[in-house]
Amino acid sequence: MSLNPIAQSHDLGFLSFAQAETLSPHEATTRNPVIQVAGIRKSYGKNVAVDEVSFEVTDGEIFGLIGPNGAGKTTTMECVEGIRTPDRGSISVLGLDPFRDVYELQERIGVQLQQAQLQKRVKVWEAMHLWASLYRKKTAMGDELLEQLGLAEKRDAWFMTLSGGQKQRLFIAMALINEPEVVFLDELTTGLDPQARRAIWELVRGIRERGKTVFLTTHLMEEAERLCDRVAIIERGKVIDIDTPQRLIDRHCPERSVTLATDDPLAQEHLARIPRANGVERHESRFTIRGTGDGFVTDVIQCLSENRIKVTAFRTDLPNLEDVFLKLTGHSIRD
């Protein structure tokens, strides 16, 4: 029940603050780069964790790094945050060098690490209070953030008594305490239940709406697809492709399919004549028609209505990032 407050969190002031300057992803891509990563490489002993990774994140976008376990997401992100030093390559964040200007950079960014702990017996409000005191910029939104993240009633609880999801939400709150210009979220919804996950998505969109930039990692394709303006797919330390989720899908998995059920004896004949269809498969009274292009589904519907084919079931299957991932890497992200 502690989750109820966050479910409604999008009604709260923090998120609706500056809705006047809401940006669409299109506008965002024409803006300045906030993060520039060029050819970074990082190895641990003989193991090359990140190899020749380059990308840019522009002002006001939600940029996601997706890839399976051990792909190098955390390593890449920590190099950008200035808490790891790449062996090679260059990084610029807000015009700063994360290695040379690390303290100045920390003032202006907010970081949620994939794995973090606090002192066992520190209280939730004390952690927020301490964090607020570490930054040059003074803000008083500690309690507001706790409220938004559904932690208000845990204000006086010791860190060690929080559940995994509550700790995760506390770390997200701490990452936002200095009103950062760029927010880094490493596996932001790991360990959260679906309701909390949705609330966090809302919160992240709210951050973007206030003109801030969000750099996140995830291995949930649904999360990347719904939340990110652009994603980079990373595997074995290399970036395979970068684009908006939709363009990645269009580029790598342009084929979509319609599955329908009909008893019409002439169905197969008619369906095979659909211009954009690549093939029709039949299993008894079920047909699966594959095709490419935006007009394909309309073509199928048109064919059905022109030929007065009666259908008892109809389903379209659009490819998603999961399919793109499978296509590009030859395996599912979960393997």
Add this chain to the structure above:
Amino acid sequence: MLRGLWNLTWLEIKIFLREPLGAIGTIVIPVLAFVFLGRATASASGRVPSTSPLNSLLSSGGVPTLVSILITISAVLSLVTIISIYREGGILKRLRATPLRPWTILTAHVLVKLSLTALTMIAMVLAGKRYFAVGPDVPLFSFTIAVLISTLSILSIGFIIASIVPTARFAQPIGAIIFYPMIALSGLFFPIAQFPPALRAVANVLPLSHAASLMQGIWIGEPWSAHVGDVGALAIAFVVCVAISSRVFRWE
């Protein structure tokens, strides 16, 4: 830059006092042990007779100095342990992703340890007053300053250990291996002048011998001017250790 220092120090004190054994182990037990000792040897008058060997050990300054060093070393070991727990648990890493400097973190912990050491000392003096005839000639204020100077210097050795010890499991043993021989060489048990020359040289380089000489001297009423060399040696040790540890400090 001191931003965050007071908040962190105060928070660490509160957290320390929440540890079930922390406060009892560092403050209550030493004071209680001291009081029991006084009680057990006290005569009918309620005081430890001035002829008791305990009182003569006290007035020579050997016992208060040893007690101070032991308290300091337990503070150092607990500093080393805490920092290594923070490193192992990823707390340091989380603090790193903020504008906080590593030495602000160390300073906060040093302040916590110093205030606890001071508190323990004061409690002991207050509790001991009833049993021990500490003459009015014992310069308690100067002695406290001497203890604080020594503590800072000894803590700085702890910095180096704390900066590099990878896990909490190693922190205590490594600290103990380094400090117990130092106590043996401190001159409290065997006069340094009687050491073979090589050992004497080692003892003179180690800050503990200077700490012992400073505290003992101040206790028996020697002037500060007689201990400029000790204070200087302790200061140099402090500066060197801080410089080394700021180079070797590891966040994770």
